[in-house]
Amino acid sequence: MMINRFLDYLRYERNTSPLTVQTYEESLRDFESYVTFRDKELSLSSVDADLIRDWMESLMDKGNSASTINKKLSALRSFYRFALKRQLVKADPAHAVTGPKKSKPLPQFLREGEMERLLDGIEWDDSFNNVRARTIILIFYEAGLRRSELVSLNDTDLDYEAAQLKVTGKRNKQRIVPFGAELAEALKHYQAVRTEMFGKTNGALFLGDKGERITVAQVYKLVNHYLSLVTSLKKRSPHVLRHTFATAMLNNGAGLESIKNLLGHASVSTTEIYTHTTFEQLKRIYKEAHPRA
Structure with a gap:
């Protein structure tokens, strides 16, 4: 049989692992059964592409995921x-x-009330660690930066007079992101506390505990800790705050093209994922609020 010859080829010529061989065999036997079910006159050597597509459709009907x-x-x-x-x-x-496209998971984000509790409900003291942590969280939320973009920020990227931030994104593409009075005040206060702690710096905006440029791992650990105080989301990375920024902008009337430019997306199709997020939020609110939902 053709399947047996193929499995022997995997075992003895390709030295494929037994588990992989078993997985292949299960898939092939399943397809062979489907071919026989459809037409007893058919064989694996006489099927066409349409029959394979029909088989895939039957797998979907049985609830198999796109990945499977x-x-x-x-x-x-x-x-x-x-x-x-x-x-x-x-x-x-x-x-x-071609196989079915995998559905992309919707981005996770914090609600506005959760962000208010995080930024205003927690008692932040005036220590370097606390001032730095709150400023980092605020800049993620107000500017929608990627983690690597935040780590690479220098003091010279801040323009307080124009109230804007120069951000270096993927493939060294630069963009300008505006910021508000609250973030400006937080950044100035952070820089003052940083100077008291370390004196003159090497130009990096955010520093680690020893005065060196902060690392992506340190930023992740910091954000993960503080998000855990206000949300039950399993994912509590800096990217969640980037999603939170984009969702808040969309919910408060910003257009997709504007959000695309602020996030540094190459295409608006990437930004459109947030329209699905807000619609899912709308459905959830509807089910919670409507008496007959």
């Missing part, structure tokens, strides 16, 4: 590539078949 179906399709592609090279089939029916 793509793994099964990958096994089928490997099988038919092998069969074509060994001249066991005249054509490869799986070659032109």
